[in-house]
Amino acid sequence: MTRAFRWLFPHPLLTVLLAVVWILLQNEFSAGMALFGVILGIVITKATAIWWPERPGGVHLGRLFSYAMIVLWDIIIANIQVAWIVLTKPNAALKPAWIIIPLDLTAPEAITVLAGTITLTPGTVSADLSDEGHSLLVHVLHTEDPDGERDGIKDRYERRLKEIFL
Numbered sequence: 001m002t003r004a005f006r007w008l009f010p011h012p013l014l015t016v017l018l019a020v021v022w023i024l025l026q027n028e029f030s031a032g033m034a035l036f037g038v039i040l041g042i043v044i045t046k047a048t049a050i051w052w053p054e055r056p057g058g059v060h061l062g063r064l065f066s067y068a069m070i071v072l073w074d075i076i077i078a079n080i081q082v083a084w085i086v087l088t089k090p091n092a093a094l095k096p097a098w099i100i101i102p103l104d105l106t107a108p109e110a111i112t113v114l115a116g117t118i119t120l121t122p123g124t125v126s127a128d129l130s131d132e133g134h135s136l137l138v139h140v141l142h143t144e145d146p147d148g149e150r151d152g153i154k155d156r157y158e159r160r161l162k163e164i165f166l
């Protein structure tokens with residue numbers, strides 16, 4: 001992309017996303033609202049560009065879409081599992097666990113997506129990221145096998161995120 005284009009649109013996808021969100025919030029479409037949405041997108045991305053010193057590397061959108069489908073499926077299944085646990089297990093029978101997940105991911109965006117995925121899935125929550133970003137502390141509502149949970153998260157989510165974020 002040319003230097004002038006990059007100067008005007010420091011984050012083109014974010015500019016488009018902000019314009020679309022603005023239009024959706026208005027409940028009606030008009031050329032003036034679309035133009036104002038684009039102007040708003042440009043101003044916001046220009047104003048926040050100093051806090052984005054490094055841009056994320058390549059992202060495989062096809063793999064990201066399949067990852068999103070897997071996460072949505074896991075959220076549905078985990079909701080059913082957590083509801084079953086809540087309805088059938090007494091509190092004394094629960095086996096909560098704190099699990100430390102060593103991370104192979106290095107991109108901050110990938111680590112953020114992993115932590116968000118874990119938190120979005122019912123029954124698990126990301127609690128802390130080590131200072132160096134090498135491990136993630138996760139709380140699990142109920143598990144018989146904490147090591148299996150760790151390995152499952154690494155295989156199901158982290159492995160795919162390494163393929164998405166180059």
